[in-house]
Amino acid sequence: MLVLTRKRHETVIVGDEIRVTVEEISDTDGRHLSGTRVRLGFQCPRQLAIERSECRARGGSTFGSGADAKSAQARPGKVSEVPDAQVQLRVQVPRRVPVCLNGTPTVGLESPREPSGSDQRGMMLYRITCRREDMVSICKNITVAALAFYRFEPYPDVVAGS
Structure with missing residues (x-):
């Protein structure tokens, strides 16, 4: 199982045609939970690539390559689990590909057409x-699971010499 952490409006691409986007992370009453992230677990056949959309947008370049690569700096803080959260996923698949939630088939809408010539x-x-x-479950051999919800809370900045 591949586990990826996603926040609101981030996408994962499975193969060439399946896109899973985090639309919203909220509490069970539907109120937005600011700063919350979800850990999604993906299981699929080995021949299918799973990519974060931002990696595909870079053209598949390797992590940290290039002159504009930013160095990651650890920020002090704590990670706390958010127990009563839910995620709204937008799953885009080719027509006739079945999608189920916990074994129950779901109903989808036809996606707007691509520009002419496509x-x-x-x-x-x-x-x-x-x-x-x-x-x-997507097409019976791809599974996406919401594994955990958490929020990073940075410690207040400490001013030197005070």
């Missing part, structure tokens, strides 16, 4: 709300 097949769009450990 030879892309019709796509379906599913909006699925998952709580911790819910399983989304």
